[in-house]
Each structure stands twice: as structure tokens, then as C-alpha cells.
Amino acid sequence: MESGDAARPGSGQATGAPPPRLLLLPLLPLLLGRGLRVAAAASASSSGAAAEDSSAMEELATEKEAEESHRQDSVSLLTFILLLTLTILTIWLFKHRRVRFLHETGLAMIYGLIVGVILRYGIPATSGRDKSLSCTQEDRAFSTLLVNVSGKFFEYTLKGEISPGKINSVEQNDMLRKVTFDPEVFFNILLPPIIFHAGYSLKKRHFFRNLGSILAYAFLGTAVSCFIIGNLMYGVVKLMKIMGQLSDKFYYTDCLFFGAIISATDPVTVLAIFNELHADVDLYALLFGESVLNDAVAIVLSSSIVAYQPAGLNTHAFDAAAFFKSVGIFLGIFSGSFTMGAVTGVVTALVTKFTKLHCFPLLETALFFLMSWSTFLLAEACGFTGVVAVLFCGITQAHYTYNNLSVESRSRTKQLFEVLHFLAENFIFSYMGLALFTFQKHVFSPIFIIGAFVAIFLGRAAHIYPLSFFLNLGRRHKIGWNFQHMMMFSGLRGAMAFALAIRDTASYARQMMFTTTLLIVFFTVWIIGGGTTPMLSWLNIRVGVDPDQDPPPNNDSFQVLQGDGPDSARGNRTKQESAWIFRLWYSFDHNYLKPILTHSGPPLTTTLPAWCGLLARCLTSPQVYDNQEPLREEDSDFILTEGDLTLTYGDSTVTANGSSSSHTASTSLEGSRRTKSSSEEVLERDLGMGDQKVSSRGTRLVFPLEDNA
């Protein structure tokens, strides 16, 4: 058997044991199961007093050690927290002085690096009192171990597997080990809030308008990029083998795996700058949407590549059956996670719709949080990918549940996830900086690293330009060259690539990948992130799109319905853009899902066929009926509550709409009555622009109509 393979089972288990414990912890990953301080001390006083002196002394020694370990845990966590504090203060300074070349995440990495250096070289190595014993009784590792030591029983839990060569290094530095987290922490604690926040704050209007393009970039693009990077890296690896630089096995599947993990782009730096400068909204939506879905695709892709196990003796030859099995796994996991996320989102929407929970914002927020978290857990429990499920849950929540929440809950949920997202993100980035020095199994291979840099640029280019070309064939509103260049440029790598890479660092190939990923993240975040502002001006991308023309891409991204300039033109564009299937979806969403799940939209009694009248009446909320008659008041209310920023831009919207043709107004009014089938299309197009737009259209256009008339 190959040694590369031999290392893996262990790695599987090494990552396997901690999760249940880690999953338990929403907030404090480190302290779990480690602190024994007072508990141990208390047992010393009660039982130790009665026991013999000698054993009591030893026991005390163990307890001292446990206490010491708890303290060290606290210290290491404290290190991170102080790092974050420092980062926050520096960010403030930068924001205050309008320094844009270094983003907060870049800063967090720098601080992490500094602390990493200090920990690595500034702290004397301590040797742990680890003992190695040989046991013949068992042939596999158990999660807990009961050991009988001179009449006393001690319980031990499995922490991880150590490759035999590293035993010495394990004992080396206790502090370094303390600050090294279990990689599953990232997947179970830190990434979910980030991803959920991304889904929850997807700019709905622009997102849905560009849905086709975004999906194309995310799915096809990621696959293309993964494949190209994998192939290029395989070439590099072959080259290294010839040059004798490779000291261990590196298979084609490993290369593809590398391609998958490095395909997860995370242009958080670029997006933050766009946000600040109010760059073009379409570009923002394309980039953001791509990066969000990208992550989901990359996670599932990498796990299906890992699951690719050809049958037969040659484990690394191409095997059609295994390949299709992998594809099946990919599709299964993806759709399963999607369904899971969507279903819990829908359940939350229904619960918030049919209870009057909005009288108690705290309860509402808690319910929202718990349901969203349940999505993650449910998906993990069913063997799907929790992070992906959480993403789609976030999107569904934003699309439906958000409309049912009380005003206070809306701001609460948004702020809560914003804070969680902020903390988690900066935590990951500062951990990245730290990991460069504290991770003890780095494999620096210059050729591989250079190859990887070339590969990711080529992969990005092969992903953006051809796809944009194809998309432009179908799009009315073309993706301009400067947009394409900008998208090409924004291929930053971030938290997701890092988390995927650190998940498994057992084999030599994986360690090399990890090191390379880390360097790529550093490089892209610092250099490319820092170069965004110059790049924007160099590419002549419209900056400072002011709110009158286009809503600013604020981080509060729920302002969906500011009318922008020529409304009808936009509408047409959307219609053209979105393919048939999307239009179908819009109308379905508007006619059935929205009324069922929220208080808006036309009453179900009108949209559903006659024979399910009872059901329709049961599901339609009373508000909707009210909506129908006095469309104006109700709807204008809606506008005020739904767009966060609408209040400020309220008048500008009205004027914008006033300038638009009265034709739209009349058709949309007709549409809301749903008499003519031709007007239905117009209505759908409206929906495409923004879900709430339709409900608001009534008022917004009615006033100008009267003016015009």
C-alpha cells in the first residue's frame, strides 16, 4: 500500500473526533472541554483529603496541569481577541483618514503575522510531558479511552492523530499548539455566520436581475477554473517530479482538489471598496453574487473530488463509474443543501407570518437565529454541507421572512449578523496571519507556489473572458470590457479557500497546498486588494453612482426599490436578460410563493384556481385583502418599511417614476388586477426588478399618473 494512502485514514479520524464537541460551541471554541480548573480542585478537596498522600499528590499534579491548560486556553483566546481589538482600532484610524489601500482583513492578517512571529521566536519551547505507550489490545482508535492508573480511572478523549515523524515536534512548543485550532472550528463556527450574512444581504433586485449571469459564472466558471488550475498544477507537479523536487506522492486528484479549493473567490476587500466608492451596481452584484455562490460550489466540488475513489487496483487512473459517482455526489449534496436551506427559510417565513410574533422583537430575533442555525445543523446531520444550506437559507430568509419581521427585528437581525460576520471574518484573517508561523508542517516549494500563481491567473482569465463572451451574446445589457477586466482582477482568495485548505493537512501534498493557499491569500488580499482603487480609475469604471440615479451599494442591502432613472428601460432590459425560465420563476414567486409566505403580493384567492379556494383563503393573510382595495396607503406603507434607505430617497423615486411613461403605470395597475394576460408579462418584468417593487408600484405610479394626467 502506498504511504500516501496510509496517512489518510488517520487524517480522516483526526478530523473526525473533535467535531461533536466543537459543534457544541457557538461562541467559544477553545474553552470547551478543556477547563477543569475548579472542578478538579474541588474534587481534590473532597476525595483527595481522604485518599492516600502519594496518589493525592499525583492527582494534584494532574489537576495543576489541567488548570494550567485552562489558563493557557484563555490566554490564547485572549491573544486573538486583543488582536481583533487592535484591528478594530486601526481600521477606525484608516477609515477616519480615508486610507483605502489596506482593508481591515489585510490589517488583521498583518497583526496576525506579527503575533505569529512573536509566538514562534519569542517564546521558549516547552516540552510537554507526553508519554508514548504501546497497546496491543486494540486495532483502532476509540473516541474515548478509560485508563486504569493504579486503581483510579481516568477518561481521555481522542484529540487527533499524529504522524510518527512528528512526535518530537508535538512536544516542542505548547503555546504554538494552543493557538492552533481544530480546522473544523472554521466550518462549524466561523464560516456559517459569514456565509449566512452574505446570503442575507445579497442585493436582491440587482441579484435577481443578473441571476443568469451570476449562476453561469458561479457554476460553469468554478468548474472551468477548477479544471484548468488542476491541469496546470498537474503539469507543474510533473515538472517538479522530473527535477526531483517532490519528496512525496502528488496525484492528479490532488491537483484537482487544489483547483477546487482555490476556485473559491472571496473579493471582500474589493467589495468593501466598491461599497465605499459607490461603484457601478451591476458590477457589484455580479462580483458579489459570483463570489457567494462560488464558495458554495467550491465546497461541494472539493468534497466530491475527495469522494472520488476509483475501484480497482490503480487508485489514480480515470474511472468512469467513480467519476459519475462523484458528479452524482456533487449534484446530490448541492441540491440537498439547497433544499434544506430553502425549506427552513420557508418554514421560518410561515411561522413569522402566521403568529403575531412581531409584537415581541426579541422572540422574533431569537426564532430567526435559531431557525437559521438549525438549517446548518440539520444539513450537517443529514450529511449535506451545512455552509451551503446556510447560504440558501439566508437568501430565502431575506426574500420572504424579512418582509414578515417587525421593523425592529429587521434591524436587529441585520445588526446581529453584521456583527457576527465582522468578528468571524476578522478572526479568520488574523488566524491566517498567525498560521503562517504557528502551523508547524509548512512545505514551501517555490516551483509549486509560482506555478499556482500562474495557474490561478490563467484559471481566472479562462473563466471570465469566455463566459462573459457567451453571456454577452444573450444579454442586452452587455458586460463591458472594463467590467470583465475588473472581474478578472478581483479574483481574490480568502476565508473559504483557507478553510478548505486547512481542513485536511495530513499528507504531504495537502501541506504543500495549504502553504501555497496561504501565500496566495496574502498576496491577493494585500496586492490586489490594495490596487483596487487605482484599478477602478484606470479602467474608467463609473464610481460614485449617486443615489438619485442608482441606489448606493450600501452594506444595508435591502433597499430594493429605489426607482432609478429610466424605469421602463430598465424593465425591458431585465425582461430581455432573464431567460424564459427565470420569468416563469418570477411569476410563480409573485403569484404563489409571496402571498403564501409573506403579507404582500396579490391574495391567493385570485391567483389560485377556484377549486382550492378554501386552502387559498386559509393561507392568505388578512392584510393582503386590505391591500387590494386601498392599494395606495397600504403599499406606500410598504415602501417605507421595506427599503431602509427609501425614506431618504423617497421623493427622488417619485419624480423618477413621474418621468417614466404613464403607460407603465396603467399596465401595472392592470397587472395588479390581473385581467389581461399581456399585462402579466409587464408585471413579471416588474417583479424581476425587485420583489417589493410590484407591491409598491401601485402607489408610486399612481401619483405621477395623476400628475401627468
Add this chain to the structure above:
Amino acid sequence: MERQSRIMSEKDEYQFQHQGAVELLVFNFLLILTILTIWLFKNHRFRFLHETGGAMVYGLIMGLILRYATAPTDIESGTVYDCVKLTFSPSTLLVNITDQVYEYKYKREISQHNISPHQGNAILEKMTFDPEIFFNVLLPPIIFHAGYSLKKRHFFQNLGSILTYAFLGTAISCIVIGLIMYGFVKAMIHAGQLKNGDFHFTDCLFFGSLMSATDPVTVLAIFHELHVDLDLYTLLFGESVLNDAVAIVLTYSISIYSPKENPNAFDAAAFFQSVGNFLGIFAGSFAMGSAYAIITALLTKFTKLCEFPMLETGLFFLLSWSAFLSAEAAGLTGIVAVLFCGVTQAHYTYNNLSSDSKIRTKQLFEFMNFLAENVIFCYMGLALFTFQNHIFNAFFILGAFLAIFVARACNIYPLSFLLNLGRKQKIPWNFQHMMMFSGLRGAIAFALAIRNTESQPKQMMFTTTLLLVFFTVWVFGGGTTPMLTWLQIRVGVDLDENLKEDPSSQHQEANNLDKNTTKAESARLFRMWYGFDHKYLKPILTHSGPPLTTTLPEWCGPISRLLTSPQAYGEQLKDDDVECIVNQDELAIHYQEQASSPCSPPARLGLDQKASPQTPGKENIYEGDLGLGGYELKLEQTSGQSQLN
């Protein structure tokens, strides 16, 4: 072969993940159910069962299902490995299994008779948290929130009484419970129900100290909803909050009290060591918590972080958490540090935050408090069935019930009598009865009891604590509303009345009168503290108060100029004070009209004071006012919130 084992281990891994997710999912599900039920109750104004009680009921049901509906599975961990080479238990163990080295981490010691239950039910085992989770994850937000939302005005007005109840009262209660329980234990030994030598006097004291942590969250929620008399509310709330801190440190000190020879005999040296420990840990934690809060206050004062509410909230959260971690790292008690950190943050930092951040931090901690509290109560219900080492001892349980009532009585009545000697505004009998009645036990008692369940006495204590919590929360919590009417305690102190009652309402006379009460009530020590706080701490740490240049002596002019924020100079205090008072409250906007009128007197007084800063009398009035100032709005806010609710 190799692949076989690999697949197997992957299966194993999957199993683990699966289990971890499932247990959490169960809790999530329970919490969601609880939330929906609470909503139903609140919607129908059904006050009989509080949310925590509901959470316990659901936990119980789930525990019952898990206990009796799941098939017992045997887990391999039951097998015990003997090692002759090992003479002690190291913290990490490297085990070499067929050329693979695995690392094991020390978890705990298991006493002999506990080994067999470990082989029982894997699911039950999984559903049992590590008790340290309570101390490291769940309790800190609860305690911090309590500190952060202490009603400041009334809290400071009753500070003396609260401190007396919290410190003396807890000590008395601990000793009384300990003595009574010792009597019961002796009786049980006599009756042959208990082996001699198992249960020491220190164990009884330990039980007493953990049982002294009252947690009348149910009662307080009802008070809040019904707008019960604020003094009573403050007394109860303040007592319960500080109580927890005292009980935790006391428990710790008792647990490390280890006499040299005979564990039953009194050892003066060990006793004084324990007392020293108590004082040291308490003072250390207090200092740590306040230090972090002061750092936060200074940071928020001297940076313009308020332009970015998110950063501000993040900083606030992180520094508060640091207080906990630093205290733990220094070997102090994190929870106590977090409590005082919360109090100090509310007193100083809160004034520096932007209004957005004020709301955000409040909401964030409210939310975390809510979740953590319900998780704990849910877990309590669950633990009654899933915890596998319960020892039900009817005699001990009865004794404990009796003991806590007696101890509560010994705590409240004599102390109230003593306090009434000094207080101008007496604590009336019905208040005393209500306080006696509100001796509920809750999260802290449970967490302290579950922390150590190794030995048999400890397990017995744990079971008893659990039952006590159930009983008090359900029966006392449910009986609060009838009790209130029976004791004729003023209910529905509504907003306007409150305002009038407030010292600084429209009437200057009432104003002065109340101020006098405060002044009279608070002893000299407290008045000194008020003065110091107002003249030095407030100006240094916040934007309010008189400029330091006027309060500090001449020779430290540069420092004072450096430390005073520019706002303090502006407008010579007049607008400033108003502003600060308005700032101090989140919902102030709604009550601005009311707020500005009570604020004008202090502003004028401030001017007077500026004219003759040496006049102590006037200063005192001013201080009294500040002691109250700003908090009055706070209660409006809360009542406003409750109206929203």
C-alpha cells in the same frame, strides 16, 4: 484492507458529526418550541408560567423521550485499559495503535462506581454537556447582561442595602444552610441512610454556598411586566446579581478549604486562607472587570469610533469578553469580572457610545442573555433524565427545602431590621415578605452544582439542587402574581406617575425632598464615592460632568486639559448636562420633553456650582442629582420597552 479501515474511520467521523449536530439540533428545536410557547403565553397575558419554566418543561419532556424511547447502545469506551507503566495521569496521552499514534487528552477522573453507567446509552452520554460550558459560554452573557442593565439610579440609591443583602446575606444563608444540612446529614447517618465519613461539614457548607445564589428571573420578569415598585425591583435585582458573584467565589473558597489533618476538624490557618482567597479573588476579579471597562471607556472617549457603530459594537463586545478571559487566565473568576465589567460599562462607556451602538449593544446582549438563559433552563429539564448518576435521597431533599426557607428568612428579616435602623425610607413588611418569597434558585446554583459531580455527596447535592430549582421556579414563579396582590404591593407604577415620583420632575420641592432622602440614605462612604465619581471619574471617562480643569487642583493642569474632552468645556455645562442625560438613554427621544424639563434644574445647579465650586452643600445636591440623573430616563426606557412588548 487499508481502504477498509479508512472507510470505516470515515464512517466513524460521519457518525461523530452526525451526533454533534443532532444534539444541538435537539436543543434548537426545544428553544424554538419554547419561543413559540412564550409568544402564545404573552399573547394571552398568561403569567402563570415564565419562559424559563416553559423551557424546563420542554426539556423534561425531551429528556423523558430520550431516556426511555431510545435503545441503549453500548459504546466501546467502557473497556478499561490497564497500564502498569503509568503511575500518574498525564494531561495528554499518546497512544500507539498499530503504528498510528493518536493523541488523547485528559478529560476527567471517574470514580469506580461510575464506570458502568458509562456503558449505558450513547445518546444520553452525548446529550450531556461538559459542565465547564456553563461557566465559559452560557453564564458570562447572562451575568454581563445583568450588570449592564442594572437600573443605575435606583441601584445606587439602594447600594448600601443591596451590598448588605448580597454579602452578609449570602454568608448568613450559606452558614445557616450548611449547619442545617449538617444536622440532617448527621441524622441520616444515625438512621443508617448514609455511610459515615462520606459527608463532611465542608460539603454541607459547599452546598450552602451554592444554594445561596438566588436567581429570581421569573419574579423579576413579572415585576417588570406589571411595573411593580421600583425600589423593590432594584433591591431584588441588585441582590440577586451580586449574590451570584458572592456565591461563586464563596463556593470556590470553600472547595479549596482543605485542612491539614482531620477533614472534619476546624483548622484556623486553612480557614483564614480560605477567607483570604475569597477576598483576593473577589477583589481581583472586581479590579479586572473594572479595568477593562475603563479601558473601553477611554478608548471610546478619545477615538471617534462612534462614526462606525459596527466597529464600536465589536470593540465593546471584544473588550468585555477580554475581561472574562483575562480573569480566567489570571486564575480569578471570570464571571465576577464580567459582572463588574458590565456595571462599569453601563456607568461610563455607555455614555460615550453613539446612539446606534447603544441600541446595538443592548440588543446584542439581550439576545445572548435570552438564548443562554433558555438553553440553561432547557438543559436543566433535560438533565433530570439524561444525567446518569442521580442520587435521590428523600430525607436530604426535604432537609434542603427546609434549610433554604429558614436560611432565606434568616437572611432577609434580620438584615432588613438592621437596615431599617439606618434607612430613612424603610423597607416595609410586605417588601420583606416578597423578598423572602422571591428566593428562587436558578442557573448559577445549577451550574455550580453540575460543575463537580464526581463524589457521591456531590451527586446528591446536584439532584437536590435540580429539584429545588424546579420547585422554586414553577411554584414560586407561578405564585408571584397572587403573592403580589396578597401582599398589597403597589403594581402598575405607570410612566407618568413615575416621573412625578421622580426627584427631578416638575416640582422642585419634591425634587429636593427626594434628593435629601438619597443623601440621607447613602452613608458617608457612598456620598464620598458619588463626589469622586462625579468630579473625577465621569469627566475622565466620559464626555459629561464638569471639566477636569475646574475639579482638579492647579498643579495637574496639563493632565486635566489633556483628559477633558472638548465637549465638557463647550457651553459651560448647561447644555452639556442636558445632552448627557439625554444621551444616556436610548429611548430618550421619545421622552425628550419630559427629559429636558427635569434636566434644567441640575443645569442651573451646575452653574451655581461652577461659580462657587467649594461649597460642599450645593455640590452634594448636585452629586445627588447626578447619581440619579440619567437613570430616571432609563427606567422610562424599560417601561417603554415593556409597553412595546
